[in-house]
Amino acid sequence: MDAENRLSYPGSRRTYIQGKLFPDVKVPMREVILSDTLLPDGTAHQNAPVAIYDCSGPWGDDSFHGNVEEGLPRLRESWILERGDVIRQTEGDASYLVAKSDTPVTQRHYAQQGIITPEMEYVAIRENLGREEAFKTVYDRYPNEKSRPQDAQQILDELTYMPRPSELEAQSGFGPKSMVARDQLTHQHVPEKRSGSRMPAYFTPEFVRDEIASGRALIPANINHPECEPMVIGRNFLVKINANIGNSALGSSIEEEVEKLRWAIHWGSDTVMDLSTGKNIHATREWILRNSPVPIGTVPIYQALEKVRGKVADLTWDIFRDTLIEQARQGVDYVTIHAALLKRFVNHTANRMTGIVSRGGSIMAQWSMIHGQENFLYDHWNEICEILAAYDIGISIGDGLRPGSIADANDFAQLAELEIQGDLTKRAWDRGVQVMNEGPGHVPMHLIAENMTKQLEWCLEAPFYTLGPLVTDIAPGYDHITGAIGGAMIAQRGCSMLCYVTQKEHLGLPDKQDVREAVVTYKLSAHAADLAKGHPSAQLRDNALAQARFEFRWEDQFNLALDPQKARSFHDLTLPHANAKKAHFCSMCGPDFCAMRLSQDIKKMGKEDTLS
Amino acid sequence: MDAENRLSYPGSRRTYIQGKLFPDVKVPMREVILSDTLLPDGTAHQNAPVAIYDCSGPWGDDSFHGNVEEGLPRLRESWILERGDVIRQTEGDASYLVAKSDTPVTQRHYAQQGIITPEMEYVAIRENLGREEAFKTVYDRYPNEKSRPQDAQQILDELTYMPRPSELEAQSGFGPKSMVARDQLTHQHVPEKRSGSRMPAYFTPEFVRDEIASGRALIPANINHPECEPMVIGRNFLVKINANIGNSALGSSIEEEVEKLRWAIHWGSDTVMDLSTGKNIHATREWILRNSPVPIGTVPIYQALEKVRGKVADLTWDIFRDTLIEQARQGVDYVTIHAALLKRFVNHTANRMTGIVSRGGSIMAQWSMIHGQENFLYDHWNEICEILAAYDIGISIGDGLRPGSIADANDFAQLAELEIQGDLTKRAWDRGVQVMNEGPGHVPMHLIAENMTKQLEWCLEAPFYTLGPLVTDIAPGYDHITGAIGGAMIAQRGCSMLCYVTQKEHLGLPDKQDVREAVVTYKLSAHAADLAKGHPSAQLRDNALAQARFEFRWEDQFNLALDPQKARSFHDLTLPHANAKKAHFCSMCGPDFCAMRLSQDIKKMGKEDTLS
Secondary structure (H helix, E strand, O other): OEOOOOOOOOOEEEEEEEOOOOOOOEEEEEEEOOOOEEOOOOOEEOOOOEEEEOOOHHHHOOOOOOEOOOOOOOOOHHHHHHOOOEEEEEEOOEEEEEEOOOOOOOHHHHHHOOOOOHHHHHHHHHHHOOOHHHHHHHHHHOOOOOOOOOOHHHHHHHHOOOOOHHHHHHHHOOOOOOOOOEOOOOOOEOOOHHHOOOOOOOOOHHHHHHHHHHOOEEOOOOOOOOOOOOOOEEOOOOOEEEEEEOOEOOEOOHHHHHHHHHHHHHHOOOEEEEOOOOOOHHHHHHHHHHOOOOOEEEOHHHHHHHHOOOOHHHOOHHHHHHHHHHHHHHOOOEEEEOOOOOHHHHHHHOOOOOOOOOHHHHHHHHHHHHHOOOOHHHHOHHHHHHHHHOOOOEEEEOOOOOOOOHHHOOOHHHHHHHHHHHHHHHHHHHOOOOEEEEEOOEOOHHHHHHHHHHHHHHOOOOOEEEEOOEOOOOOOOOHHHHHHHHHHHHHHOOOOEEEOOOOOOOOOOOOHHHHHHHHHHHHHHHHHHHHHHOOOOHHHHHHHHHHHHHOOOHHHHHHHOOOHHHHHHHHHHHOOOHHHHHOOOOOOOOOOOOHHHHHHHHHHHHHHHHHO | OEOOOOOOOOOEEEEEEEOOOOOOOEEEEEEEOOOOEEOOOOOEEOOOOEEEEOOOHHHHOOOOOOEOOOOOOOOOHHHHHHOOOEEEEEEOOEEEEEEOOOOOOOHHHHHHOOOOOHHHHHHHHHHHOOOHHHHHHHHHHOOOOOOOOOOHHHHHHHHOOOOOHHHHHHHHOOOOOOOOOEOOOOOOEOOOHHHOOOOOOOOOHHHHHHHHHHOOEEOOOOOOOOOOOOOOEEOOOOOEEEEEEOOEOOEOOHHHHHHHHHHHHHHOOOEEEEOOOOOOHHHHHHHHHHOOOOOEEEOHHHHHHHHOOOOHHHOOHHHHHHHHHHHHHHOOOEEEEOOOOOHHHHHHHOOOOOOOOOHHHHHHHHHHHHHOOOOHHHHOHHHHHHHHHOOOOEEEEOOOOOOOOHHHOOOHHHHHHHHHHHHHHHHHHHOOOOEEEEEOOEOOHHHHHHHHHHHHHHOOOOOEEEEOOEOOOOOOOOHHHHHHHHHHHHHHOOOOEEEOOOOOOOOOOOOHHHHHHHHHHHHHHHHHHHHHHOOOOHHHHHHHHHHHHHOOOHHHHHHHOOOHHHHHHHHHHHOOOHHHHHOOOOOOOOOOOOHHHHHHHHHHHHHHHHHO
8 A cells, every 4th residue: 555556636736835934835736627618719718727625645646655654754843843842752662742841832822922833824825725816817807907906915805895785786777676796706606694704815824823813713733743734624714524434343454444544535534533442543543643644633532441441430530641642642633522521411311312422422421420420531621731732632622412313402411511612612722722612413404503603602613523413313324415414504604624424324334435425425515615605715616617517528527526536437327438528418418408508509699699 | 017016115014094074085104113112121112103204106005906007096086077177078099187167177276265175185184294193192191181281283282382492491490501492292393483484283184275275385286197196395394305207318218217207206206207308208208197196297398399309499389388288188297387587588698607507498598589589488378377277287487597507596597587487476376377486506505595585575485496406516426415405405494395416417317226316315305304394293203213223223223214225234234144133232333332322321320320
């Protein structure tokens, strides 16, 4: 297993955008190269390539020839060391970095000091999705020097200008009772205000710093995971998705898990959680970390429980702390900790339809019941935060009492825990730790908004990271879809990251094709939310694909798709011949009935009218 | 191909609920038989069967032994004839019913006269989903005669009682800052008010009549399609879904189309549109109608165009009218007519990203441009309505200018046409015709609400019937999901029927497995909206499935699923042995780590605590 077993996208090339503040920041993008538009006069219009956010790291770069045994280049190592606030220590075979002093070595700490790090510039460039091109587009639209605005920033502000309905009515003069505002320059819809996002037209390193400092976003990047390409999670950025991997007692091997990692990031997973519960947890994690360009999350209580041979009663704070430190030194970027599940909330799950369905939650609830003591993760919160601050591990405060069914959604136990998640968020922030909050679960559509608004209010806009929510319980076998519906809706309202659910959820372990289906499904769900929230570059790809579709540029349509292979294979099933890729129709309507072609004819007729 | 090639659901039996007003009304339901819950004391609690809405007609009844050549029993024939307002006529080989006079023979006309038809009682029973059981449940909850309310209707009203947050706070005394209201009796969430639905706790024939009379709902049921089992489309009923079938020039045969019909209704399609454009349109439709227990819709302009060998310029009103009458006499239940696409709107599509993407729309636009005349469907609207009223064909006013891309959503052309759809709706209603309006298409999430609110306002709550909407353009190969996201959201806000989109959309022709995937996907999407809108029986199935899941009743979990075979096959992939169906864990976490089991242990510990 090495770089030569490369997963690649057709019609694409890897490019890098260099940082301006930090010249060794080089942000990878995948550019989809488009064919020309053939104009009626026989000339060709050259279509600009479309930049795609790329999670695949060096594995997606043809010029990279490393292998899994060696691991990835240590991209961030110099950035981390040059800050001068960490020291290298050795214990046994292992060597790791740790904070020199009690001062946090976190992106949050730097941001609050007003420091812009290379990581911040990296994610700013990444979020712009090749938006530099937009400047050029705007200039092209103002060929007349007199009418050309002086400042590019000013033009970009105009890109999100929202005309009032009355202005539009005045322009059109007649017609429907009201019109939707639409940006005339970018051909992109104006976002709705209610989404509450404060997304700028252009992401600057300073904007990123401010979001990190406020706690509205985090960059999970452990100082011991220098292979990690920085990415940001927050409501004012692109919606991110997470894929879970991990062996359980019943199946899978280390090699399979690393392969799953590469597979998940190829399809676009922004982070990966290693939820291993079986044997070789430590070794599996090591392989994953050394080969992962994306942040790796874990749930440390799983490994702690393995250490006491699965006996919940035997768990102790000391065992948990040692496990947390072990993972911190390996380079885990964020950890789920179920500290908000208080002992007194457990009784409130007794009359639930489906009790406690979070693994971590049920472990901690059981521990509390057995010992008659408060959740030790809650009691040791300050110590947990101090450990995380010394390695810059992001904390993902678990929702151990999330509903496991529609019936249990938004009940007392769930909301009570959410309130405590808010308290713990503030305490972690005070200790310099980057924070996000985990959320449900199973929620009917009309209760999704409440989850989001309460989380924003109680947790002070700390990023929300949800599993689903699944909007019905009646579709086992299709829960990637029930979750994608809820995921799109909650992301539209401000959820920052969606944890994927595969079609095997509730039924079995996902295989590679399930992972692919789930990642692509959550990518489309997240992207739908990006459109709705008005991410300034989101609609570029939709527009490019729609135009390719209208012009029967089939190859471009496939190549711009989230899953080009599947799109192409579906087309080939009914029209397999190579020249069908140039056909001005498709198999759905046949050559005599193509609406797209009829519509092009109408366009042509309209033009002839104007001439005659 | 006959009844013996039966498609069946495991663990289910067919039952019929008899009408009270019309004893020959017998509404089919599929009951899923559940196994017992084993209680800790060793006794068993018997779980009531769960009634499922069943679209499969006689094909889903084991005691039916007909075949495709004979067609289905003529269920509604006596109801139609007994109204005494139709006569049988013969033309060539064909014999058909038609209105005796100019008076409409439509469900709308009867409803407005205050008449409750067997069709209305049929759909009332159907919508209750075995809700008679709910009465019993309520009585069981009031064993004390004194505290038992006098009237069952009164109790059912209470089922939708919404406690105020302050009441709940008083009850709980402490805890989260606010709580979501939840119905304490049904364990079902209270719907949000904003959905605007006026769904009653119990559907009566009179309620159905009132909805039909007001135009908020329709029962598509041509007097020449007596095989059709009545169903209702309207925002105050269950959300319905439609599957498209139909041969195109490039593939498929009559036999395949009838098989697709049976397949689509087996998985739960509420109506089926025959969109054939190739040869044998008439014969294909005849086979489909005689074998369909669900309403069949068509787009008559497709056949009209075939009659002029695909030459748009040669289309005339006379050819269209004759085609419409031909289809009316065969028994088509609803027709899409693109009459709201006015000539002056066509220019407004010239600068679109994807022009006109509706086949019917592009035909009419092209015709208008060629002849310089207004759309003849608009000009002949009154005549069209008179034909439809004489057979009780529902009209589905087409949206020929629906957006074909995110970029074109909610633009001038689309909304201008919607406004005309509203005008035509009123005119059709005045002529006794049942009406719905077709809607987009491709719409980003934040613009979906506008589509729905404008449609409700401009078309006076006539049912909305949408294709998707697809919430992004970047996922060809996954457009059943992009459409299911938009579909769930627009249905939550009042859309009455969703037209499915298969994963082959934009790419190729769907095969059987694509149809199954798409139907199930739209069923879950529609059901998610039913939950959010607070359909009084919707959550029963979620609750039953969630309880089965919590109690490790695997077979019940599979059998209650929308796609039991898929759920079971996914489970069997990792745990194939028969005794794994009784295991108190699944392959996802393995035996040592099961959150569900840990949670049951907690429950047990809580009980022991109480005892000690």
